[in-house]
Amino acid sequence: MRRSNFEDQPVDYAAVGATQAADLMQYPPQGYSPAEDSIRLGSGRERYDAAVATLLSWGAQRDAGLEILEIRPGDGNEYAGIQFDDEGNAIAPNHRPGEQRFAPDGSPFLDAGTTARLRGRIGRFGVDMKIRVVYLLESPNRTSFAYGTIGNAQLSGEESFTVEIREDDSVWFITRAFWRPVSLRYRTFPPLATRRAQVLATAYLRALSPTWASPAS
Numbered sequence: 479m480r481r482s483n484f485e486d487q488p489v490d491y492a493a494v495g496a497t498q499a500a501d502l503m504q505y506p507p508q509g510y511s512p513a514e515d516s517i518r519l520g521s522g523r524e525r526y527d528a529a530v531a532t533l534l535s536w537g538a539q540r541d542a543g544l545e546i547l548e549i550r551p552g553d554g555n556e557y558a559g560i561q562f563d564d565e566g567n568a569i570a571p572n573h574r575p576g577e578q579r580f581a582p583d584g585s586p587f588l589d590a591g592t593t594a595r596l597r598g599r600i601g602r603f604g605v606d607m608k609i610r611v612v613y614l615l616e617s618p619n620r621t622s623f624a625y626g627t628i629g630n631a632q633l634s635g636e637e638s639f640t641v642e643i644r645e646d647d648s649v650w651f652i653t654r655a656f657w658r659p660v661s662l663r664y665r666t667f668p669p670l671a672t673r674r675a676q677v678l679a680t681a682y683l684r685a686l687s688p689t690w691a692s693p694a695s
Contacts, residue, residue: 488610488628489610489628489636490626490629490630490634491507491510491635491636491658493507493510494612494626494636495612495613495624496656497624497636497637497638497654497656498624506656507656510635510656510657511656511671512654512655512656513653513657513679514652514655515652515653515679515680516651516652517650517651517684518649519641519649519650519686520649520688521646521647522647522649526619526641526642526643526649529649529686530641533623533639533651534579534588534621534623535586535587535588536588536594537685537686538651538682538683538685538686539596539682540685541686542600542678542682542684543598544596544598544600544605545596545598546594546595546596547596547597548594549586549592549593549594550592550593551578551589551591551592552590552592588611588614588623589611589614590611590612590613591611592610593610593611593628594609594625595607595608595609600681601677601681603674603677603678607628607631608627608628608629608630609625609628610625610628612624612625612626612636619643619644620641620642621640621641622638623639624637624638624639625637630660631660631661632660632664633658633659633660633661633671634657634658634660635656635657636655636656636657637653637657638652638653638654638655639651639652639653639682640652640653640654641686651683651687653679653682659671
């Protein structure tokens with residue numbers, strides 16, 4: 479029997495990429511609870527580009543109060559996602575960059591296949607989970623990535639993070655997720671699991687918003 483390490487473990491749920499589904503809130507994967515929220519970040523192409531650079535260098539997680547540890551890039555053969563048109567129709571495989579990219583501050587961008595460990599505390603909830611980036615989607619007006627849990631002991635599922643600039647020039651940050659409780663504590667008290675997911679999502683949204691000076695607590 480071969481023992482897998484963190485690098486080659488698969489995510490611990492079946493519906494990989496389901497945060498892209500237009501009807502996620504109505505029809506989540508069986509046994510999972512869906513969530514979606516958004517916040518306006520401002521307007522204009524400059525704001526959009528800055529938000530994308532922050533997003534792809536783990537800014538939402540870092541500024542919410544988490545450490546990003548054990549970051550390992552994928553081997554280049556992972557699923558990179560699909561490009562969609564404005565109506566949500568799949569049009570082409572997503573382009574994978576040929577070389578490592580960096581934010582203006584020198585932070586490396588994540589990519590599909592990247593694995594990492596998120597650790598810290600947001601409000602009264604401790605976070606210590608291993609994740610894998612399951613897709614990265616990029617177009618001129620929309621950038622999105624999602625990560626899924628790897629053997630998580632608390633909640634299992636997937637969360638996506640999207641920055642988009644709309645026709646009215648407004649810039650928005652959207653989080654979407656589906657999850658199910660794993661630990662005995664959360665399986666026994668489902669409302670506590672729901673509260674945890676809400677607190678983390680709010681902290682991520684506020685972390686990218688220029689109107690919030692500090693993470694949510």
